[in-house]
Amino acid sequence: xxxxxxxxxxxxxxxxxxxxxxxxxxxxxxxxxxxxxxxxxxxxxxxxxxxxxxxxxxxxxxxxxxxxxxxxxxxxxxxxxxxxxxxxxxxxxxxxxxxxxxxxxxxxxxxxxxxxxxxxxxxxxxxxxxxxxxxxxxxxxxxxxxxxxxxxxxxxxxxxxxxxxxxxxxxxxxxxxxxxxxxxxxxxxxxxxxxxxxxxxxxxxxxxxxxxxxxxxxxxxxxxxxxxxxxxxxxxxxxxxxxxxxxxxxxxxxxxxxxxxxxxxxxxxxxxxxxxxxxxxxxxxxxxxxxxxxxxxxxxxxxxxxxxxxxxxxxxxxxxxxxxxxxxxxxxxxxxxxxxxxxxxxxxxxxxxxxxxxxxxxxxxxxxxxxxxxxxxxxxxxxxxxxxxxxxxxxxxxxxxxxxxxxx
Amino acid sequence: xxxxxxxxxxxxxxxxxxxxxxxxxxxxxxxxxxxxxxxxxxxxxxxxxxxxxxxxxxxxxxxxxxxxxxxxxxxxxxxxxxxxxxxxxxxxxxxxxxxxxxxxxxxxxxxxxxxxxxxxxxxxxxxxxxxxxxxxxxxxxxxxxxxxxxxxxxxxxxxxxxxxxxxxxxxxxxxxxxxxxxxxxxxxxxxxxxxxxxxxxxxxxxxxxxxxxxxxxxxxxxxxxxxxxxxxxxxxxxxxxxxxxxxxxxxxxxxxxxxxxxxxxxxxxxxxxxxxxxxxxxxxxxxxxxxxxxxxxxxxxxxxxxxxxxxxxxxxxxxxxxxxxxxxxxxxxxxxxxxxxxxxxxxxx
Numbered sequence: 001x002x003x004x005x006x007x008x009x010x011x012x013x014x015x016x017x018x019x020x021x022x023x024x025x026x027x028x029x030x031x032x033x034x035x036x037x038x039x040x041x042x043x044x045x046x047x048x049x050x051x052x053x054x055x056x057x058x059x060x061x062x063x064x065x066x067x068x069x070x071x072x073x074x075x076x077x078x079x080x081x082x083x084x085x086x087x088x089x090x091x092x093x094x095x096x097x098x099x100x101x102x103x104x105x106x107x108x109x110x111x112x113x114x115x116x117x118x119x120x121x122x123x124x125x126x127x128x129x130x131x132x133x134x135x136x137x138x139x140x141x142x143x144x145x146x147x148x149x150x151x152x153x154x155x156x157x158x159x160x161x162x163x164x165x166x167x168x169x170x171x172x173x174x175x176x177x178x179x180x181x182x183x184x185x186x187x188x189x190x191x192x193x194x195x196x197x198x199x200x201x202x203x204x205x206x207x208x209x210x211x212x213x214x215x216x217x218x219x220x221x222x223x224x225x226x227x228x229x230x231x232x233x234x235x236x237x238x239x240x241x242x243x244x245x246x247x248x249x250x251x252x253x254x255x256x257x258x259x260x261x262x263x264x265x266x267x268x269x270x271x272x273x274x275x276x277x278x279x280x281x282x283x284x285x286x287x288x289x290x291x292x293x294x295x296x297x298x299x300x301x302x303x304x305x306x307x308x309x310x311x312x313x314x315x316x317x318x319x320x321x322x323x324x325x326x327x328x329x330x331x332x333x334x335x336x337x338x339x340x341x342x343x344x345x346x347x348x349x350x351x352x353x354x355x356x357x358x359x360x361x362x363x364x365x366x367x368x369x370x371x372x373x374x375x376x377x378x379x380x381x382x383x384x385x386x387x388x389x390x391x392x393x394x395x396x397x398x399x400x401x402x403x404x405x406x407x408x
Numbered sequence: 409x410x411x412x413x414x415x416x417x418x419x420x421x422x423x424x425x426x427x428x429x430x431x432x433x434x435x436x437x438x439x440x441x442x443x444x445x446x447x448x449x450x451x452x453x454x455x456x457x458x459x460x461x462x463x464x465x466x467x468x469x470x471x472x473x474x475x476x477x478x479x480x481x482x483x484x485x486x487x488x489x490x491x492x493x494x495x496x497x498x499x500x501x502x503x504x505x506x507x508x509x510x511x512x513x514x515x516x517x518x519x520x521x522x523x524x525x526x527x528x529x530x531x532x533x534x535x536x537x538x539x540x541x542x543x544x545x546x547x548x549x550x551x552x553x554x555x556x557x558x559x560x561x562x563x564x565x566x567x568x569x570x571x572x573x574x575x576x577x578x579x580x581x582x583x584x585x586x587x588x589x590x591x592x593x594x595x596x597x598x599x600x601x602x603x604x605x606x607x608x609x610x611x612x613x614x615x616x617x618x619x620x621x622x623x624x625x626x627x628x629x630x631x632x633x634x635x636x637x638x639x640x641x642x643x644x645x646x647x648x649x650x651x652x653x654x655x656x657x658x659x660x661x662x663x664x665x666x667x668x669x670x671x672x673x674x675x676x677x678x679x680x681x682x683x684x685x686x687x688x689x690x691x692x693x694x695x696x697x698x699x700x701x702x703x704x705x706x707x708x709x710x711x712x713x714x715x716x717x718x719x720x721x722x723x724x725x726x727x728x729x730x731x732x733x734x735x736x737x738x739x740x741x742x743x744x745x746x747x748x749x750x751x752x753x754x755x756x757x
Contacts, residue, residue: 052505059498158614162583171756173516173539173586175615202501202528281584281616282517286492316490320499323487324506333491 005357013350014297014304017342018311024342025335034327042325043318051199056317058193058201063313065212065270066284068306070291072219073124073264075300077142079223080256081236086131086146087264088288089153094124095268096157096177099279100165102272103178112184113273117211117266124265125258127153132257136250142257150288167278176280186211186273208270215263220302232256264288293340299347312336449482449704452508454500456515457618459488464647464668465692469514469537472696480704497521504529510703512696513537516586522549533708535699537692538586542713551713552695556586557593557755558746559688559723560643563665564597565742566686566725567641568605569735570663575606577634579627579653581620581646583611585756590645590667590688592757600742600751608634609757612649620649627652635660641685643667651675657683663731668692670726687726695722719747 026036046056070087077084098120107115130149134140167178188204223229235242235252243249267287272279294312298304315336319329453473455466466488473484485508487499496518503511504525510533513522519539526534526549534549541551567576578594580587591609598605610630613620620626627649631642635656643665644653650666657664658679666672666687675681695716702708716722725732725739732739745751 059495063494154617155614158583158616162615171585173584174520175584203498276520280520282493282520283616284492284494285617316495317498319490320487320495320502323499324485324502329488329490 006354009350009354009357010299010301012353013346014299014308014343016349017297017339017346020342020346021335021338024338025331028334029327029331032328038325039322039327039331042321042327043315045321049199051201054193054199055201055203058190058203058205059317060310060313061209062203062206062270062274063316064306064309065206065209066267066287067290067294067312068212068216068309069263069270070267070287071294071298071305071309072216072291072302073260073267073288074291074295075298075302075305076219076223076263077256077260078295078300079236080232080252081239082135082253082256082260083143084128084131084146084257084260084264085143085292086128086149086153086288087260087267087291088286089146089150090124090127090261090264091267091288092157092285093127093153094120094265095272095283096160096165096279097123098265098269099177099180099272100160100167102180102184103167103278106181107183109183112181113186116180116184116273117269120265120269121262122265125262128257128261128264129254132254135257136253161279161281168280174280174282176278178278180273180277184273185277186270188274204274206270206274208274211266212270215266216302216306219263223302228255264291267291293336296340296347297343311339449477449480449700450508451477451482451484451700452487452503452506452511453484454487454496454503454511454513454518455489456517457489457491457493458622458648460486462648466514468669468690468692469512469696472693473512473700475693476697476700476704480701493517497525500525501528504532504534509533510535510700510708512699513539514692514696515539522546533703533710535696537695540713541711545711547711550699550708550710552692552699553713553715554690554692554695554722555715555717555753556589556645556688556690556723557596557753558718559690559725560590560593560645561597561600561746561751561753562718562725562739562742563643563686563688564594564599564607565601566597566732566735566739567594567643567665568598568601569738570685570732571602571605571641573638573640574602574604575608575638575640577608577610577631577639577642579630579634579642579644579646579649580609580611581644581649582613582615582618583620584615587611587645588757589755590643592754594643595757596754597742601738606639608637608639610634612646621647623649624652624655628656631656631664632660635662641665643688645688651680654680654683666726670728672726672728681729684729685731686729689724689726691716691722691724717747718743 029036029039046053073087074084098116101119102112102116105115127149131142131145134145135142161177162175165177166175168174168176186207188207189209190200190204193205194200223232231242231247231252235247235249239249268283271284276283290312294308295305298308315332319332322331323329451473453469458466460466460470477484485503487503489496489499500511500513500518500521513534513536516538518536522534522536523544523546526546530548532548535552536549537552539551540553541549576598578591580591595607598607611620612623612626612630627644627646631653634642640662642653642657644650645667653664654675663683663685666684668690669687670689671687672681672684675684718724727733746753
């Protein structure tokens with residue numbers, strides 16, 4: 001019963017946030033003289049013909065895959081109490097280098113793809129690792145250094161692209177790296193859609209979707225079911241308590257940043273391996289920043305991040321039919337913005353609710369109200385960070401609460 | 409109920425929502441744009457990132473399309489891509505799918521995907537601004553190109569003629585080939601007037617980072633440093649960042665040259681208006697209007713590029729404000745020499 005209650009509370013935040021955002025957005029749409037209900041109807045209308053509907057779903061999924069990876073990268077660091085704003089730079093560096101490496105070698109298919117993936121993860125991890133090392137050796141806040149490294153990555157990627165790694169002809173208006181040979185292309189999933197009897201969409205569904213799912217499962221297991229994951233969550237809840245119980249916090253910071261960066265390195269790959277086949281000046285930018293919003297909305301839980309990525313991708317696609325219905329597409333931007341704001345507020349509300357219910361439970365169990373500043377122990381559970389499983393929750397502000405930490 | 413089953417329920421809910429969305433809404437056309445008749449023009453206009461209201465490129469294309477449908481009858485359907493431009497292809501394809509014809513892609517960013525989309529919709533006529541299609545081998549796309557280097561040559565000549573310090577500047581939005589064309593022409597024009605003139609060249613952002621087109625603050629800082637170093641006229645090819653260049657000119661009592669549209673007319677602050685010596689015009693509106701008119705008359709050849717240059721008045725110098733009236737004769741001479749081929753303007757710096 002307690003679990004159900006906690007799950008309910010955990011879901012309450014995001015659901016509340018989305019509802020509030022919808023109401024506010026509806027008001028805004030009404031204010032600009034449009035019918036909110038019609039706007040909603042346009043947004044959920046995926047098309048008339050079956051092929052159009054499948055196409056819309058493919059567009060949503062293709063957008064959701066990189067968003068999910070970006071959100072996942074941010075959330076891994078969040079779980080540990082680290083704010084990795086540098087996903088943007090990490091995936092940019094990873095994509096440009098892996099695109100160049102992939103184009104430079106010839107290998108049999110799966111090996112070639114694997115090489116590009118590994119290179120991207122290593123570069124991403126390296127770029128994020130700088131942040132971790134700076135933090136533990138010099139005490140530099142990861143927020144500052146990762147923002148700064150974004151600028152450096154932007155400039156460096158641009159230098160590499162226009163200089164040594166340039167593959168496009170002089171004078172071409174779009175500068176790209178040399179195209180990947182076909183052996184490095186990630187096969188699409190349209191064949192699978194066909195096997196399910198769905199109409200053939202215009203766009204190829206990214207095969208990288210499978211990799212993203214696998215990565216999601218691996219990260220989920222790693223964080224929830226391993227010693228490393230336990231240390232990570234414990235350090236995130238209370239660094240000093242974790243250190244006291246024998247966790248090497250400095251090593252954890254570096255390892256977590258490496259892991260976060262490795263996942264961030266994958267963000268550009270669905271497009272690189274599945275569609276663009278080269279990195280260029282027109283390569284999708286900004287996914288790293290969207291990832292922060294996705295992680296926030298998904299409350300740093302792998303499944304939550306996946307749902308949040310799908311929601312953002314759905315909204316993104318909705319911008320298209322909205323324009324065709326003569327409703328400004330900025331409606332979508334407004335919805336996305338209000339969702340993020342609402343999530344922050346809702347997280348705080350839910351955190352307080354959880355705190356109160358934990359206090360009540362603690363009082364019922366021990367007969368005395370627990371110190372509200374400490375992690376509340378559940379019935380029968382001892383206080384302290386090791387008791388995370390029962391009713392433990394984040395009491396620090398600034399980083400969104402992690403329901404997973406409370407439920408593991 | 410365990411955590412796992414709660415997740416299962418959540419997934420199931422999400423899934424059924426998606427299915428419900430698929431199943432419902434079979435009623436035709438939520439957008440109401442498919443009822444095109446054969447006579448009425450249904451123009452699809454796909455913008456570059458920034459969309460309508462950029463007071464520059466996209467607005468100019470819209471003005472052209474609007475003028476065309478006003479004269480010929482019909483409608484314009486616009487599409488602005490999302491912030492990172494990742495839904496460009498989808499938008500372009502949707503315009504074609506919904507039956508819009510012709511479909512005009514505004515901006516070279518569509519260059520990567522126009523061939524792919526055009527091949528998918530062979531019965532639709534496409535055009536793309538700022539991107540060459542001659543080598544694509546697709547019959548239903550026309551490239552609308554501009555000889556920006558020629559117009560910029562005149563801007564450079566005008567700046568060199570008017571400069572009192574023999575020191576001028578150029579600020580590009582993003583360091584990429586398209587903007588380097590502006591730089592190349594400008595520098596060549598200035599050197600043609602005065603081989604010893606000093607031309608400072610700066611770009612706001614590197615290739616791949618498009619923030620340079622919408623960052624007036626950085627435009628202002630760069631221009632400020634040029635003026636402080638002794639330049640007295642700065643030409644910008646930086647889209648929305650140009651406002652910052654004008655502000656820097658106004659603060660330091662110097663002059664600036666606008667780009668794309670006649671910025672003397674479009675800037676609404678009289679203080680800034682006073683510093684705009686001239687503007688290098690890039691008549692996207694004319695090119696778009698001409699293309700739509702050609703289409704309605706069945707005159708679109710397809711598979712070729714149409715270059716709008718000085719000879720066709722596709723590029724040129726604005727005269728509003730009267731600040732370059734005194735050198736108009738010399739400018740006209742250069743113009744004629746370029747048209748006659750006596751001066752060959754480089755398109756790379």
